Amino acid sequence: MNQGFKNRVQRFAHGLSSKSLVTHIWRYFYIDWEKLGITGWDWNTIRDAVNAAEAWTPPTDYAKLHNADNVAHNHGRHGYVKTTAYSYYYDLVLPFFNTMNKLGVVTNYSEASGDLIGAWTYTASVDPQTNTRSYSTNAYYDRISSRPNIVCLTGAYVSRVVLSDSKNGVSRAMGVEFYSSGQLFFVSARREVILSAGALQTPQILELSGIGNPNILRKLGIPLKVDLPGVGENLQDHFTVTMGAELHGHHITADDLSSEHFAQERLREYRETRRGMLSSTLSSLVFLPASTFIPADTMQRMLASLDRALQTPEIKNSPYKQWYDLQRAWLENDGVAQLEIILFPSYMHVGCTKENAKHYTLSVFLQHAWSRGTVHATSTSIFDPPEIDLATLDSPGDIDMTxxxxxxxxxxxxxxxxxxxxxxxxxxxxxxxxxxxRLREYIRSMVKSAFHQIGTAAMLPRSANGVVDSGLKVYGTANVRVADASILPIHLGSHPQATLYG
Structure with missing residues (x-):
């Protein structure tokens, strides 16, 4: 197959997959936020906000045969991000559901209810009229881009928020410095500055602005404006390991895209009809509590080891002690998803040597990893990437590995x-x-990020290493807010995209 064409098809398919919205949110997460000292973010508030972002279309009869969510009252109908079920399903979907049911896992027909437990089918951020991705640009920005008070500057790099000296313990954002075409500019802020650079770069911008741990800023030669040691700490992620298998019989899988003729036909089909394999992606998954996949005796040993680790002075005296206790309680709550398994209708490993073989991959995703990493600026320049340490598998009592x-x-x-x-x-x-x-060695060699990083500018009390308050305002500032995944204090038991739209 022509490698350039193959790469284009794979990029096309990956783009559809990686940017599709799974419109599920998790009830327990928000119910328990108040235990961390966060107010105003209860389940009803978040659910209403997520629904306000959504413009849901009911699934087709074909999608309903593949267990698509059809419970209208759990979805928003008048928002901006268009959602619906996929128009194409691989022939492995129903066997996967059959197997999960045989193992005692129920089919969940409405994951948008906030109850994620069970096997279910994605609702995706897809416009059902065009079968194209619906996302922030065409859902929000395109609607208002012509307004005279909206300016979107691409290719620019924010270097820092310019803050006044502290007065009565509070600094004010005077404006923002940014580079464009190699030149430094300054734009003043009459009201507020909102950072939405994501969990990996929002903390870098805060530190370059003089907000963060005094010891880190001193080493970088950055004048301290606001003493907030929680900036760049508390980095959390979902970690995944893949498992591959070869199939009996004839199946159409994404492996078929290795054939130039097949790939060209699928691309032609999508361009002409907006249907077929390239209108969809992986669609089936399962969420499980710990008691489903961890045997009782192993669970007892794991919890005993964890409890010993939680008694160490390092954790007992940690500002995050409350959410350690919360996360410990979730392990014994059968309503909390600890594991996600996704069915990929293709082979995601190297080393397959059988010609024309068809495969599937099951990827396991740890939903509430105990490892806590960091992300910090490495210099005074925004062009130098931050140092990112996910601390993968570095957890109390080795619980993540277990x-x-x-x-x-x-x-x-x-x-x-x-x-x-x-x-x-x-x-x-x-x-x-x-x-x-040997399985542990496999995990160490194969474990990777699910790209769901959160927590590095956590919405927590300042005394608990919080960076923003319940109104998302950065502590010690009068007019700087953060609105991205970095504010989530503890990880969701689901994909975070729908929550972020809310």
């Missing part, structure tokens, strides 16, 4: 049971025959 190990063992059962098991010719990697030690 949970991923048990997730893989449980997923072996999924690959061998029910209708999906009947279609599985062989498991390619990892293998059920491997020892725990």
């Amino acid at each position: 949970m991923l190990l048990e997730a893989i063992k449980y997923t072996f059962k999924v690959m061998q049971a029910g209708a999906l098991g009947d279609l599985t010719a062989k498991i390619v990697a990892p293998l059920p025959t491997w020892s725990d030690d």
